[in-house]
Amino acid sequence: MPTLEELNKLYATDSINFQVGEGGLPKCTITHPNATAEFYLNGGHMTHFQPTEHQPVLWMSSESKFEAGKPIRGGIPICWPWFGQAVEENRPQHGFARNTNWTVVETQETVDFVAIELKIESNAETKSIWPHSFELKLRFEIGKKLSIELETRNTGAASFRIGTAIHSYFNVTDASNIELSGLDQVDYIDQLDNNLPKQQQGEIKIREEIDRVYIESGHQVSIVDRTMNRVIKIKKSGSQSTVVWNPWISKANRMADFPDDGYRTMVCVETANAFTDVREIAPDEQHVIMQKISVA
Numbered sequence: 001m002p003t004l005e006e007l008n009k010l011y012a013t014d015s016i017n018f019q020v021g022e023g024g025l026p027k028c029t030i031t032h033p034n035a036t037a038e039f040y041l042n043g044g045h046m047t048h049f050q051p052t053e054h055q056p057v058l059w060m061s062s063e064s065k066f067e068a069g070k071p072i073r074g075g076i077p078i079c080w081p082w083f084g085q086a087v088e089e090n091r092p093q094h095g096f097a098r099n100t101n102w103t104v105v106e107t108q109e110t111v112d113f114v115a116i117e118l119k120i121e122s123n124a125e126t127k128s129i130w131p132h133s134f135e136l137k138l139r140f141e142i143g144k145k146l147s148i149e150l151e152t153r154n155t156g157a158a159s160f161r162i163g164t165a166i167h168s169y170f171n172v173t174d175a176s177n178i179e180l181s182g183l184d185q186v187d188y189i190d191q192l193d194n195n196l197p198k199q200q201q202g203e204i205k206i207r208e209e210i211d212r213v214y215i216e217s218g219h220q221v222s223i224v225d226r227t228m229n230r231v232i233k234i235k236k237s238g239s240q241s242t243v244v245w246n247p248w249i250s251k252a253n254r255m256a257d258f259p260d261d262g263y264r265t266m267v268c269v270e271t272a273n274a275f276t277d278v279r280e281i282a283p284d285e286q287h288v289i290m291q292k293i294s295v296a
């Protein structure tokens with residue numbers, strides 16, 4: 001793993017800098033006229049995105065761990081190569097990409113954005129958890145909008161299936177005073193009710209724990225934050241499932257890395273390939289899933 005000095009020698013500019021972050025983990029800060037952002041190489045995990053003249057867009061837990069190999073709570077966890085609980089035991093919830101140290105591939109700067117590409121690839125350790133050869137690339141494009149692009153390439157000789165989620169935690173002023181629009185009449189799987197299939201009626205309001213996997217193609221979801229008078233728009237591609245989650249009171253209390261009242265100021269809207277939307281990738285083929293976030 002390169003040192004901070006080596007990373008800065010290779011990639012530091014007026015806009016990009018690597019430094020010691022929480023828990024001593026290497027962190028990259030992005031400073032551009034259009035936005036600021038930060039991410040950790042641990043998990044390829046973005047923890048901050050703030051367009052100029054707006055409030056921070058991502059929610060971070062004040063109780064998050066920052067330990068190599070452990071998921072950070074909040075920001076944008078990358079769930080891959082499975083979503084949710086693995087079928088086999090002793091395989092981590094939401095896959096291992098968010099527990100893995102990513103390496104920097106390249107950076108790009110323009111008047112409009114800063115882009116950073118990270119990657120992980122299969123090795124003996126990953127194959128001990130998931131017996132496939134892969135290259136996984138993650139590209140952040142940070143400007144007035146934030147795009148997160150995850151490209152899976154099958155570098156092995158056999159097809160494999162992946163489940164994924166760009167598991168974004170959004171910062172809202174009061175989760176009980178927001179609406180999520182764009183999923184009206186869309187079928188969803190209710191993870192809180194034996195994964196029963198249901199249909200969304202109207203806008204989503206949050207008054208209790210919610211954990212739903214909407215099966216749809218390419219809908220734009222908007223988070224209307226009435227209190228902050230802002231709308232967070234979420235577009236996507238390469239995905240036909242969107243996960244909406246808020247743990248509400250009792251589940252928030254049960255999570256050690258989640259403050260008891262944290263549910264009040266967050267909502268997860270995750271661009272996914274989950275449940276029936278898992279993807280089969282043949283040798284030498286690739287799949288790209290992308291989430292694009294903008295604030296109005």
Ligand code: TA6
Nearest residue numbers: 084093094191211243244245268
């Ligand atoms: O957001 C959907 C979900 O699968 C929820 O059921 C909840 O478990 C959440 O992910 C967080 O999972 P994590 O493993 O990060 O605690």
